[in-house]
Amino acid sequence: MAQLVNIAAGYIKAPDAVMAAQAELLRAAQASADRARSLTLAAVMCVGFFYAFWRVSPELRARVLCEAFLRRLFFLSAVVAILTTIGIVASLLFEAVRFFREISLFDFFFGTHWSPMTALRPGDTAAADEFVAGSSGSFGMVPVMAGTLLVAVIAMAVAVPIGLFSAIYTSEFASRRVRNIVKPTLEVLAGVPTVVYGFFAALTAAPFFRDLGLVVGLDVSSQSALAAGGVMGIMIIPFISSLSDDVITAVPQSLRDGAYGLGSTRGETIIRVVLPAAFPGLVGAFLLAISRAIGETMIVVMAAGVAANMTINPLESVTTVTVQIVMLLTGDNEFDSVKTLSAFALGMTLFVITLLLNVAALTASRRLGQRYE
Amino acid sequence: MNNPIEMIQPDAKTQARFEKIAQGLKKRHAASRRLKTYGIMAIVTAISFLAILLTTIISNGYTAIQQTELQIALTIPAEKLQNDDGAIDPVKARNFNWNGLIKKAFRAEFPDVTAMLDKRALGEILSKNAGYDLRRQIEAKGVIPTGGTKLWIKTSDDVDMLMKGRLDRNLDESQRRLSDQQIGWIDKLVADDRIRLVFNDTFFTAADSREPESAGVLGATVGSAMALFVTVLLALPLAVMAAVYLEYFAPPGRVTDFIEVNINNLAAVPSIVFGLLGLAVFLGFFGMPRSAPLVGGMVLALMTLPTIIIATRASIRAVPTSIRDAALGLGASRMQAAIDHILPLAAPGILTGTIIGIAQALGETAPLIMIGMVAFIVDVPTTLTDPATALPVQIYIWSDSAERAFYERSSLAIMVLLTFLITMNISAVLLRRKFEKKW
């Protein structure tokens, strides 16, 4: 059908006479529709014009009417945010529901075998396709979720210590000049596009870890979770460092004074007073970072595996929710197959998880805010 | 010191307590210093990650700025290409076998190569698109050199890699993409001074190609620019209107709260989810064209909308209420105060926020992949509905390719992308610095 539209538009040549004729018909229909549209538009404009023009008189409160219109327009713009959310939820839900008509919720959320591509193996017949796609084993998301978590945990293991200690240094130890240099430099890491991290993870970090593994006698997969997670950790450092820095700086100076006044060293003040005071905010920052890590796509698409392995070994290859979504929706799959629908079910899961994490993060930071208003 | 008054000393018990505290001090100060050291180490680690990232990319990519060319002596049969009036006939030029001409001329220089397989191996030194390049070269000049002429023709990517030292000669022949024989020929050409490295202008003037030596980023850059154009066009007015509404007109209540919660949450939704939204709604429901910068721009607009709204609100809020009050006091309506007085003052901040949002959108890959901007496209897009890729997606596509030369080119593409991003961010910073006002 898309082909037909393209032919009608003159982008491509018609492959046969039937198509050409059809395209000609479509083009004619489009042309008449265009004419009809132009006429209708002109009519509507005329009606609008004459109605308004007739109403124009010095007594008309034109400014009030214009402003009322603008205010409504502004309101509608603000509502776009709601519409986007509704759009996301509706589109994900709609496709996910269709998916869950084929695969039961239980099998999806608790199944431990994920291989949506099985049916594509050569030799499988169409019947087998039906069978595999419909069978309970293929769409169990537990290993995918486990892989996502493994990568996220590795990322956090890299990012939390580095980010937190950087934040402690910039907020508590650094002079203003050092801080003004270090903070933007760290934030450069956040400005680097994720595809660049993916490139680095796939073509530099992963081979490096593999070779390192060979040297010490470990079998490291060339798509190890370690490489993907480690590089993702680098990406997340600035999130943690700058959010934590904000949170730590927001701890009132009076608490620091109190601690110093009792004879605390700088370290004791930070560890025993400032950090505990900042704790809810720090938790919020970490939750946001985890949400980032779980939703991050390009790094894992480029550096993590496709096969869903159930493992906690960071040296092996795992897959993630986002990788599966990309795998399932690129290439020329039919839009309605269970496979593509499963991507939307995964997307729904991803959306819900990140939403919950964000809400939790927001609640945590709000608790901090209330404490020191 | 030289004071005559006797000062009282603490009693023995207190003194003892102070002694005890003093004893522990060394350790405590050491712990404090240790914490500081950890901080410095963390920062140094983070910055060295950044340095490693950038140096890897630059050291991998800088060679792609050059392309290997080979000099060939050719005789172009003008009579087969010209019209009666001596001008080049485009149809004839298109149908002429340029590749054959070049291959023939090249083989003629190695008369001792006769075996079929060897001849093919010899041909592999040349770019597969050499004929096309030559035609473009001749067409651009508009004149056909008469008699024999010496022309520079692109080599294949393997030769390019060898010349740039990215192909290890010491590897076993079976592991290499060039045979000993081919390397021998190339060495001979080098000795004859007939191989050179020149500026790789193709990279900046071409779109994607299967052959690394003919591939460029122009198509992807134009695709990105178009998508971002749509993004700005949609996101900026929507964001400004929404921000003005929320700051000035929104009645406190559930609806407003709900809008705010939505904006904050959207800012943290993974970008791939926006891609799914675009796929399901724009492509699936509205039937918009796949791979089009228009759709890409719309998805990116929805994605950057929260960022720009938040920035706009912040800069509106930074304008002191006294200015609004002054405007209202002079009899302006709320709308007039907002549009005539507040927005112009908040404009630099809005612009900065927009640039940062756009920079973020420029680096975004996942949503564009979802809506099919990941296709192999050899033409530079001309309209918003043409199939196109974007710069980051091009990097993704190339880094997936097997050829070593694409590795080099995706690194250079990353450098191009980063240059754009750095420019945008620096201009945002400068803008902010220039217009920063303290009220």
Added chain:
Amino acid sequence: MSDFLSPNFLVFAATIVAAFLSFYLATGRVRKQAIASQTKSHSLNQYYGFYVSLWVLVPAILLALIWMFAADPMLTSAAKARMECRLSEPT
């Protein structure tokens, strides 16, 4: 290509022209009326212009949007239906 002469662009240009035209007509009308009736207008003249332009533009834009999202897909699906029925005929 011939984007600038495509029907879509012409319609777009005509709409813009109509909006500007109505702006000037409206400001002119209110100015004349105010002079004729010796009263001061409620708002600045330009607001009457905006008011009429809005009445020209907004319904037209809404209609165009509805058309885009409703009529075009309908057309295509109609063509598709016809084609399918043609294809199902034995050749």
Added chain:
Amino acid sequence: MDTVVDMAKAIKIQAKDVNVFYGEKQALNNVSIDIEDRSVTAFIGPSGCGKSTFLRCFNRMNDVIPSCRVEGSIMMGDVDVNNPQTDPVLLRARIGMVFQKPNPFPKTIFENVAYGPRIHGLAQSKAELDDMVEDSLKKAGLWGEVADRLADQATGLSGGQQQRLCIARAIAVGPDVLLMDEPCSALDPIATSVIEELISELQQRFTILIVTHSMQQAARVSQKTAYFHLGTLVEYGDTKDVFTLPKNEQTEAYISGKIG
């Protein structure tokens, strides 16, 4: 009372020619003062006169402010406060401080008081720590109110209780000097009177320096009063003398409410 007066003659701290600069700006001008042991010395004066800055010199709290520079000598016994060799941590263990706004740590009541002994390693056992906490809370007059809820968050206490908790927290370290920087300015009159009574009791054991903006408070709690104006020490003497027979015109103007 006699014993107190006798003891008051002993000098606890002697400050000589103290100058304080914030960057280029001089905040204190050649201030010299002798502080008597186990007495309450009040620093009064209009806001911005440098009284708080001077107070913060005694435990080197001005170190925390990067642009601040202190010159001159402050001797406490044989400790040279302003000597760079002197460890401010040890110094602050000897000189406790209570701040303008109650600033309990976001921990339990018990942990707040136990904080000082813990960091300084003063308690050998849990029982000893418990004793210290109880003792300090008793001295601060708070024990009766919080004995049964030591595990509650300190931020849940009322303002006056929080300030007494801060006093208990300072006492727990076992200092012999207490600095109080307008300790009642954030409190209601009832809480203020409780704190003032407490100060009078604490004076038996500690040398107390108190900055206050309330002359009545200075008159009520202190034995000695120092009046500051624009960074200089204008008048210093027994409180009753300063308030009844001020030698200096400025002091008189301030006390009679003409400036302030």
